[in-house]
Amino acid sequence: MSKSKWTKIEEILDGKKTGKTIHIHGWIYRTRSSGNIVFAVIRDVTGILQVTIKKGNLSDKKFDDAKNTLVESSVEVVGIVKEDKRAPGGYELQVTDYNAINFAEPFPIVKDQSPEFLLDKRHLWIRSQKLTSILKIRSTVVGAIHKFFRTNGYYEFDAPVLQPNQCEGGSTLFEVKYYDNKTYLSQTWQLYAEAAIFSLEKIYNMGPTFRAEKSKTSRHLSEFWMAEMEAAWMDLYDVIEVAKDEVKYILKEVITHNKQELNILNKNINKLKKILESDFPTITYTEALEILKEKENMDVKWGKDLRTIEENKLMDHFEIPVVVTHYPIEIMAFYKPRDPDDSKTALCFDMLAPEDYGEIVGGSQRSLDLEDMKKRLKESGENIENYDWYFDLRRYGSVPHAGYGLGVERLVAWICGTDNIKDAIPFPRTILRYKP
């Protein structure tokens, strides 16, 4: 690596550069001026640092430049590092040379901000400390997912994003013109994954997923990232353990690499560590209904899916993620098999996050019963001819297998404690917003 003359701000804040003359470059975060002295706070990717520009220490023209560089101007600065209690962070740069690279126009985002305005100015708002911190954590999460699966013997396997099937209910698919035909943006990788396990056995993937739902909540996106796995020779209970291990692995990576970001977001690191050391409970749907009945006096009829309010009330009793298994077979997709010991329920699971962040993982064992799948597809009004290729997978060397999908933004939102899932992705796409 070539030696750069540029110092990163974190090295200064670590006290490694005190007394030395150094070069930094970055963007103006705040400025204050007082007659013949200008205080500018400069940010780079590693942190923020106060620089002090005094008249007489550099040319009058450059002093005026320092006065005239508005917030978000880009600058190169030379100076001597001093330890000073009056400076935020305890260190400051006493400037001897100041070069404005770009004099920014008045920055539209100031002290008071509405969510709508921040979404309109998203391309500028992603520079904020808050979003920068979340994006760094998101990067750790995505990297951890790849690391987790690769170190555990999984192959990365890519499925098409343009898919012909109108599976899982056509109303929530985005239609795409495909020459003279129609295709749909992927809602799941799963059916293709089930084809690939016959050679690769253990596979994973992470990529964008599209759902044209009309949801207007703080937990839904029209385009979101899902991390999925599928494995031959595994059953429901095997993949539940994989999911728990994966979430803990991700948490551990974030705690290790993102202490500064978690602090900026006011997240309690000790609380996250406690979650890491806990065993995530596994309960059945039926047991979840019993908890709701006993502790919340909520009567949910057996067979109804848990709604948001019920998931949240259930999770009020837990500070760690909880796995809920054995949902009623009627409300589950065709590929989720009946439990042979209780035919009213399916061999499936959801992992619910605490603090109202909802379902972060959903998965199941996969049905091997061709006739049952056909029957259930017909009942839900699907054209079973579309699935003929998928049924082949049960005809040629079928094996027990299972898999799940993890919602990357839901997990990032929970770890970061954001009040809206939109802040867990750089440029959110929802039913009402597709720009910038």
Add this chain to the structure above:
RNA sequence: GCCGUCUUAGCUCAGUUGGUGGAGCACUCGGCUGUUAACCGAGCGGUCACCGGUUCGAGUCCGGUAGACGGCGCCA
């Protein structure tokens, strides 16, 4: 799709009983050699979302349209 709240300066918001549209922030100018999203003084800044109605007179009252936000429903 349903219910509720909202739309006034670049941003965040006040605006009383219907009677000449305001503040803070941002920006510009002036002052200040240690500020912490500084302070003091001045200035710049308006199709009151849009269309129509009532009225001598509408930001304000009535009807409609559009958009935003929140909740419900939906949610492989």
